[in-house]
Amino acid sequence: MPAKKTRFTTLDLKACIAAVRKRFLGVRVVNIYDVDNKTYLIKFSKPDDKGVLLIESAIRIHTTEFDWPKGLIPSGFAMKLRKHLKSRRLESIEQLGIDRIVDLQFGSGEAAYHLIVELYDKGNIILTDYNYMILSLIRRRTDATTEEKFAVNEKYPIETVKQPEDLISLEKLIELLSNAPANESIKKLLNPILPFGSAVLDECLLKAGLNADNSTTGKTLSIEQDVPKLHAQLVEALNYLTRADTGECKGYITYREEGSSARVSYEEFHPFLFKQFESKQYLELPTFDRAVDEFFSKLEAQRLDGQIVQKEKEALKKLDNVKKDHQKRLDELKAVQDEDVRRAYLIEMNADLVTRAMTAINTAVANQMSWPEIEELVDEAKQSGDPTARAILTIKFDINHITLLLRDPFADENDKSSLAPVRVDVDLSLTAFANAKRYFEHKKQSSQKHQRTIEAGEKAIKSASKRTNELLKEVERVATVTKARKVYWFEKFYWFISSDNYIVLGGRDQQQNELLVKRHLRPGDLYVHADLHGATSVVIKNPTGNDVPPRTLQEAGILACCHSAAWEAKVPAPAYWVKHDQVSKSAPTGEYITTGAFMIRGKRNYLPSTPLNFGFALLFKFDESDQAAIDRHSDERKPKSVLDEQDLKQAAIIEKQESAEETPLEVSDDDDENEETKPDEQQESQQQQETIVEETEEPVANVPTPAAEDPPSSSSSSDEDEEQEASAYPDTQVTYNEEKPIQSNTNEQKQVGRHQPQQKQQQQPKKQSNENQPLKRGQRARLKKIKEKYKDQDEEDRQVRMQLLGSAGNEAKKKQQEQQQQKQQQKANNKDNKKRPDSTKSRPQSAATPAAAAAAAAIDDDETEQHQEDEEEKAKRLSEDARLLFTLTGQPTSDDPLTNVIGVCAPWVALNNYKYKVKILPGGAAKKGKNVQAALKFFAMDRTASQLEKDLIKTVKDQEVTRNLPSGKVKFVLPSYIKLK
Numbered sequence: 001m002p003a004k005k006t007r008f009t010t011l012d013l014k015a016c017i018a019a020v021r022k023r024f025l026g027v028r029v030v031n032i033y034d035v036d037n038k039t040y041l042i043k044f045s046k047p048d049d050k051g052v053l054l055i056e057s058a059i060r061i062h063t064t065e066f067d068w069p070k071g072l073i074p075s076g077f078a079m080k081l082r083k084h085l086k087s088r089r090l091e092s093i094e095q096l097g098i099d100r101i102v103d104l105q106f107g108s109g110e111a112a113y114h115l116i117v118e119l120y121d122k123g124n125i126i127l128t129d130y131n132y133m134i135l136s137l138i139r140r141r142t143d144a145t146t147e148e149k150f151a152v153n154e155k156y157p158i159e160t161v162k163q164p165e166d167l168i169s170l171e172k173l174i175e176l177l178s179n180a181p182a183n184e185s186i187k188k189l190l191n192p193i194l195p196f197g198s199a200v201l202d203e204c205l206l207k208a209g210l211n212a213d214n215s216t217t218g219k220t221l222s223i224e225q226d227v228p229k230l231h232a233q234l235v236e237a238l239n240y241l242t243r244a245d246t247g248e249c250k251g252y253i254t255y256r257e258e259g260s261s262a263r264v265s266y267e268e269f270h271p272f273l274f275k276q277f278e279s280k281q282y283l284e285l286p287t288f289d290r291a292v293d294e295f296f297s298k299l300e301a302q303r304l305d306g307q308i309v310q311k312e313k314e315a316l317k318k319l320d321n322v323k324k325d326h327q328k329r330l331d332e333l334k335a336v337q338d339e340d341v342r343r344a345y346l347i348e349m350n351a352d353l354v355t356r357a358m359t360a361i362n363t364a365v366a367n368q369m370s371w372p373e374i375e376e377l378v379d380e381a382k383q384s385g386d387p388t389a390r391a392i393l394t395i396k397f398d399i400n401h402i403t404l405l406l407r408d409p410f411a412d413e414n415d416k417s418s419l420a421p422v423r424v425d426v427d428l429s430l431t432a433f434a435n436a437k438r439y440f441e442h443k444k445q446s447s448q449k450h451q452r453t454i455e456a457g458e459k460a461i462k463s464a465s466k467r468t469n470e471l472l473k474e475v476e477r478v479a480t481v482t483k484a485r486k487v488y489w490f491e492k493f494y495w496f497i498s499s500d501n502y503i504v505l506g507g508r509d510q511q512q513n514e515l516l517v518k519r520h521l522r523p524g525d526l527y528v529h530a531d532l533h534g535a536t537s538v539v540i541k542n543p544t545g546n547d548v549p550p551r552t553l554q555e556a557g558i559l560a561c562c563h564s565a566a567w568e569a570k571v572p573a574p575a576y577w578v579k580h581d582q583v584s585k586s587a588p589t590g591e592y593i594t595t596g597a598f599m600i601r602g603k604r605n606y607l608p609s610t611p612l613n614f615g616f617a618l619l620f621k622f623d624e625s626d627q628a629a630i631d632r633h634s635d636e637r638k639p640k641s642v643l644d645e646q647d648l649k650q651a652a653i654i655e656k657q658e659s660a661e662e663t664p665l666e667v668s669d670d671d672d673e674n675e676e677t678k679p680d681e682q683q684e685s686q687q688q689q690e691t692i693v694e695e696t697e698e699p700v701a702n703v704p705t706p707a708a709e710d711p712p713s714s715s716s717s718s719d720e721d722e723e724q725e726a727s728a729y730p731d732t733q734v735t736y737n738e739e740k741p742i743q744s745n746t747n748e749q750k751q752v753g754r755h756q757p758q759q760k761q762q763q764q765p766k767k768q769s770n771e772n773q774p775l776k777r778g779q780r781a782r783l784k785k786i787k788e789k790y791k792d793q794d795e796e797d798r799q800v801r802m803q804l805l806g807s808a809g810n811e812a813k814k815k816q817q818e819q820q821q822q823k824q825q826q827k828a829n830n831k832d833n834k835k836r837p838d839s840t841k842s843r844p845q846s847a848a849t850p851a852a853a854a855a856a857a858a859i860d861d862d863e864t865e866q867h868q869e870d871e872e873e874k875a876k877r878l879s880e881d882a883r884l885l886f887t888l889t890g891q892p893t894s895d896d897p898l899t900n901v902i903g904v905c906a907p908w909v910a911l912n913n914y915k916y917k918v919k920i921l922p923g924g925a926a927k928k929g930k931n932v933q934a935a936l937k938f939f940a941m942d943r944t945a946s947q948l949e950k951d952l953i954k955t956v957k958d959q960e961v962t963r964n965l966p967s968g969k970v971k972f973v974l975p976s977y978i979k980l981k
Contacts, residue, residue, distance in 0.1 A: 058123020
């Protein structure tokens with residue numbers, strides 16, 4: 001059942017305005033977000049306080065502490081508010097007159113802007129300049145009474161707002177009540193002319209000794225006694241308005257409990273505990289602003305809970321009806337049995353009478369008398385007082401029965417129920433005792449039927465109980481699905497979770513690249529980029545500080561290249577990675593780095609070029625309180641050992657040779673639907689076999705693959721080409737010391753292939769001659785056995801076995817040599833960094849005047865203070881991210897307590913372990929939204945999907961997915977091994 005109160009009164013508005021003024025007056029606006037087309041969030045920030053002001057047109061305005069779901073793409077009105085209000089201070093917040101209209105002024109003088117919020121009727125939110133000329137609004141309208149237009153470039157009629165008046169006098173109150181219609185309630189008369197609201201008026205009526213319901217009319221009041229008391233209470237109620245203006249009032253929420261689990265349902269919210277609510281259940285909160293926030297934040301959840309309660313009642317009512325129907329049938333069968341026994345006993349106790357009656361009728365029939373003549377004969381006998389004839393009630397000639405009225409001759413005279421005659425049907429072809437026996441046999445049959453009914457009823461009740469429990473679970477499941485999921489902090493960026501369980505982030509534009517590096521690039525994290533026009537800045541979150549596996553580096557490099565000009569050109573290109581301390585905004589003297597561009601110092605560790613194969617998949621979230629589900633998926637994104645990766649590469653070659661061609665996903669008219677993504681025959685013959693190269697623990701920094709020496713692969717290459725690790729190539733060390741700034745998403749035209757460093761690179765030694773030869777006889781089966789044999793073996797097991805076999809000696813020596821090389825390389829890098837201190841600012845040093853230096857020092861102090869404030873928040877986020885990764889799975893099972901689903905767009909190689917996925921290639925003509933919708937329909941058709949998974953898939957919005965796809969044309973294809981059977 002919905003709450004009785006759903007919008008502000010004048011008293012509520014005064015209390016909330018006082019709270020907002022007390023907290024945010026003089027504070028700058030950080031940003032503005034839209035929840036929906038009527039609800040907006042204004043974020044304020046100052047050194048010792050951060051908060052959010054929530055505005056909902058026609059409903060409310062208050063501060064909020066809850067995490068409201070923000071729109072992924074800001075609306076036009078939100079962008080307009082950001083343009084004019086962002087970074088301005090809130091100079092004043094006032095109520096216009098006594099109307100429910102709030103005027104928020106941002107800035108001062110001619111640079112001021114007013115945000116006017118209307119909380120009456122259908123409401124409105126209007127942005128004006130300092131002169132109240134309307135710049136933007138969410139609803140255009142024309143006032144029906146004044147014919148004033150509320151539209152852009154019109155002046156807001158601030159002069160026409162209703163001004164406060166003196167409280168109605170006692171004489172006017174008496175006159176108003178005396179002239180009121182007979183059936184007009186006093187509440188309906190006074191509420192429009194009083195500035196309190198209905199709750200305060202109810203309290204005034206109760207304190208005056210009157211009923212607060214609508215039955216109290218002006219005609220029922222005593223002019224001499226009741227009206228003066230009521231007027232005195234109305235005068236006293238003015239104190240509520242004065243107290244609300246101070247902002248010191250508490251908050252009270254009335255509620256009720258309902259349902260089997262005593263769910264709490266909020267009813268009303270008020271800044272004071274009025275007399276009529278003292279006997280009800282209520283919550284008391286320290287401030288009214290907090291109470292309103294609590295009330296509205298839980299309102300939607302309680303509405304869903306109310307639907308659950310209603311459906312629970314319906315399900316339990318059905319079960320109760322089944323039980324009642326079953327009991328009714330049993331009672332009827334029991335009554336029939338009792339009646340049969342009673343009739344049998346009556347026949348036995350009146351055997352002589354029954355025999356005489358049957359003989360009389362049979363004799364008349366034997367004398368060939370007609371049926372009417374027999375009835376006349378019986379009637380004459382009744383009139384003459386014959387007791388046998390009086391016992392005959394009716395004669396049923398068609399079935400050869402007569403109905404007799406029989407009494408118990410031994411019944412107690414005081415028991416009227418036993419003295420009453422009973423109708424008993426008697427078969428004329430049987431004797432009296434044979435008729436009694438017939439009733440006993442019928443009772444026996446009824447008894448057997450009664451027993452069968454009991455057994456069948458138990459089964460029916462059990463089945464109904466099972467259906468009811470399933471229905472209750474279904475109700476809970478639907479309620480869980482319909483609740484809006486929490487939007488995670490990393491969803492504002494391009495993002496995915498790598499195969500080794502690392503969060504990988506990418507900026508959508510220049511501002512996000514700047515934000516990503518400044519706020520989220522922490523010690524231990526890695527920065528990935530590509531020297532391509534439009535390439536996004538990618539950050540690999542590494543809170544542990546351990547070495548990031550090569551596979552994650554490769555996947556991050558694919559993300560950087562896919563969101564660049566390489567996608568449209570369909571040309572693979574290499575990316576590179578550096579450590580967090582190599583990325584800086586410091587520019588050389590006299591130069592300036594623009595937004596989204598950074599200076600990279602030191603060595604760039606280039607990654608191999610890989611095909612631009614992207615993918616769309618579904619990532620499911622389950623309840624983090626279920627430890628069994630966490631244990632079940634703990635190894636889903638576990639880093640694989642070196643031997644496992646080698647075997648998987650060889651198995652991927654076999655899979656490539658045996659797999660069929662990929663098929664485009666069927667969507668609406670698409671020019672590219674008939675194109676088959678076939679691998680190039682020549683390239684396929686060259687990549688039929690890869691020589692297993694013994695991998696080391698050395699990072700990818702020592703194995704770059706220059707683009708000039710590594711020919712680009714076709715964009716339609718198979719999956720194993722994408723999974724090539726840098727360690728599969730011979731070690732080649734290249735050091736870059738140039739200080740060249742990089743920039744993403746700029747208008748500067750760059751060629752796709754312009755990613756090679758100016759310095760010469762060491763030539764890569766040729767691969768072994770047998771690398772491109774076809775598999776020998778029996779080698780394919782052997783590789784399959786190796787894959788099956790070592791699929792569960794980790795690195796530790798492999799080392800133990802190799803030591804036992806005596807084959808780990810060379811490898812241990814090689815590792816020691818590699819570690820020594822790494823230490824030498826790090827020392828050389830440290831020397832280079834010391835020679836080149838990174839102390840310059842992004843501005844040219846020529847502009848370093850004393851005033852600029854002071855300003856820069858102030859900015860540094862602000863940034864230091866801001867950094868200290870965010871440390872706790874970041875530490876909390878790291879722990880939350882760690883818990884979150886444990887509760888996200890791409891392989892849901894029927895036993896998982898799934899709560900919601902997220903659509904993830906990531907490099908195809910990162911989606912190997914996902915149940916629901918589809919491949920994305922450059923090209924195609926269908927719209928992105930239609931492609932995503934077709935993919936979701938394809939996922940829902942999976943025969944192995946549970947009903948909960950299908951329901952969750954329906955909640956995925958295609959807009960949330962399309963914004964994460966590469967810019968340009970995309971084509972969705974289905975690899976052969978995930979086709980529907």
